[in-house]
Amino acid sequence: QSVVTQPPSASGTPGQRVTISCSGSNSNIGSNYVYWYQQLPGTAPKLLIYRSTQRPSGVPDRFSGSKSGTSASLAISGLRSEDEADYYCAAWDDSLSGLVFGGGTKVTVL
């Protein structure tokens, strides 16, 4: 069981806004940055959000990250079919002295 928790699935229709939550504790999300990754089927993960809210160049502004206390969220606005993928959050855990990933959320575009 992951130290950081995500819902296993989320869905929406094209154009909708979908939000994925990531819940942790004081030792990880509560005291460190959160990172988000998108993994399309059969490919390596891609960095979507770093330092909780920052987008790397090339990532559309439809993707946004937020953090409050021991929880974080990834929002996808204007949902598109190509957004259908697995999404993972991650944060450094001071107690474990290691990086922890959430279990992943599969986003389906209906």
Next chain:
Amino acid sequence: QVQLVESGGGLVKPGGSLRLSCAASGFTFSDYYMTWIRQAPGKGLEWVSYISGGGTTIYYADSVKGRFTISRDNAKSSLYLQMNSLRAEDTAVYYCARQVSGYDSGAFDIWGRGTMVTVSS
């Protein structure tokens, strides 16, 4: 072209050993922290280990501590993962990834395609 290419995966018996390699190109390898991350079939991502640019700072996940050893050869722009006492639960695709900075412990901007490790009798 910035890229990472893993090699060394394969089928190994429980208790056996394997050494993974990751060849980097297109950037100054010694400037970057490097990481190994794995993904069991049909499962999520699991961080395994990271090493600083000079090799002096190393961390391991509890699940591999004492069995796996990360190392690097900056002259060869290569990252390694020596895996000993392998278990069935180590079966996974192993990715090497470039960490954006030493401060951003979870930001990996370049990933390899991965190499499959299967531990089975």
